[in-house]
Amino acid sequence: MASPMTVTEKILAAHARKSHVLPGENVWVDVDVLMTHDVCGPGTIGIFKEEFGKDAKVWDKDRVVIIPDHYIFTADTKCHRNIQILRDFVKEQGLKYYYDPDFVTGGGMPNPYKDPTKTSYKGVCHKALPEEGHVRPGEILLGTDSHTCTAGAFGQFATGVGNTDAAFVLGTGKTWLKVPPSMKFAFHGQIPPYLTAKDLILAVIGEISVSGATYKSMYFTGEGVGSLSLEDRMTLTNMAIEAGGKNGVCDVDEKTLAYVRARSNRPNWNVYKDDPGSKYVFSHEWDLSTMEPLVAKPHSPDNKDTAHNCRSVKVDRAYIGSCTGGKITDMIFAASILKGNTVKVPTFVVPGSTEVHADMKRLNIAGEPKGPGEKSIEQVLLDAGCNLGPSGCSACLGGPVDTFGRLNTPITCISTTNRNFPGRMGHKEAGVYLASPLTVAASALTGHITDPREFVSEPIATGTAGVV
């Protein structure tokens, strides 16, 4: 009997065609899906052509996924040129999965999609990947973006790589990986209505620091994780990289399988379970009933404090968006607090994907198709005075100066995004507080950092939102 393995070890062993792997071992693995976008795609394509030749073909045209999402809504001509490089490559290679911002047609700030259901454009890659059927339990997904680890919520190994690694995979379908030691983070109890997964991951990063999981795999488990929606689990794994983690992974359950069955563009996948007795170099447990809404203060995701302790901090702006906090359930969390109220500070809302945007128009704030006379999630947010931008990465990473919601002056912003090192959202003297959509919405209403328990007492129903 082989010694017990973690989920990550099992996935890496299977893709290295070995019965067993040990942490620290270097293995060459077969990659199931490679994703790139408009910021890293041009460089990756350049290296691919330089190394494999200008007429080279990718290893598998059905396993390369290209999702432009970073610099779409800008008048910058180089950004538009980068999108054209992707288009040309997709055409030349005959790639099956490409999500074109079809409204980017020439100079100037593009007029965005009029109807989010009628564009080939998707928005943030980490949200679009599961929506479009590219994530599955047991697979290896690599992407030229550090938040590729998001897909670990679906029980797969997913991690970010650079252009050179991506170019190598484009040509060979393979990469070398060092098998990481695993860390276990267990959450007990059921998620209370005033917490979201954002509070859980800020607790984890605050506990172990922004480098606490460097080179390691982060396994999120326990009935507390089971009580989270699949989308909220994506928030947990999304921020594994903010602790330095190589990947983050959750157990697969019926919620995972229901989503993947409905979406996957391949019929088969393998579900791996953690073996009893598998080795963890670190374990920590939390009881959800004793946890409080948290923030990460400037300028580091591990600068943890409670929202309550920060109540004297005035904010100039609130931001709800990104792969971390721009999902449909995040929008429902925010809308449930903003409903019938008016924001006190400019509040920018950016749907994570065009599907999220479509759902914001289609669903009511309970996450069900809106009935006659009922307000949509989008309408609730607009009525509260939010500024709504088109789907994409937008100001989460600053980007070009004309980016929607970008911090162009040294102001204080409370944000549902993932990273708050100096300059992340634009100005390097701006202060960014990371928080859950509940805490951000509550703070938007008061103008200072606010514990959402002042607004939330009942469980927030999310209905059908993000379920399949």
Next chain:
Amino acid sequence: MQQVITGKAYVLGDDIDTDQIIPAEHLKYNPSDPAERKFFGMYAMVGVPPAQSGLPKGNVKFVAEGEFTTPYTIVIGGRNFGCGSSREHAPLAIAEAGAKVVVAEFYARIFYRNCVNGGYLLPCESIQRLVGEVSTGDEVSVDIDAGKLINKTTGKTYQLRPLGDVKPIVDAGGIFAYARKSGMLAAK
């Protein structure tokens, strides 16, 4: 691989993330276009807040305004150098500016991997913390084979960790060269 690298040191602190090394607004340049690639050198480290730029004094630019290259050859960092995004533009920017080696206590893994696999920079790890030991502008020498950093300005010597598993890739000059050398990929 050059075995002894000598030049001026540029010192930074802990958790220098890739947004500080090369802010996102500059990622519009295509690193595969030689005319655009040099802009990564121009903007290397512009995201580091002035007070933390060039320790211990601060307010020292890595690359002077309007220039494409740096007078500093060796970057010294603290813990978790290169954390944040996976952008390969980060090691590329430091290398494009003309620096050859980074010496930090430890690295964020994607940055480290990009340094090695892309063959941009030599990411060395110091055994002791060098922030505070080395000042920006000090004349420093890094001896790879001997695993030593010598601060010629102060006359002190510091141990570096061995490169370990990645040494064959570093020696080959990157992952493609390594794969060709080891027969995994056909010669160009």
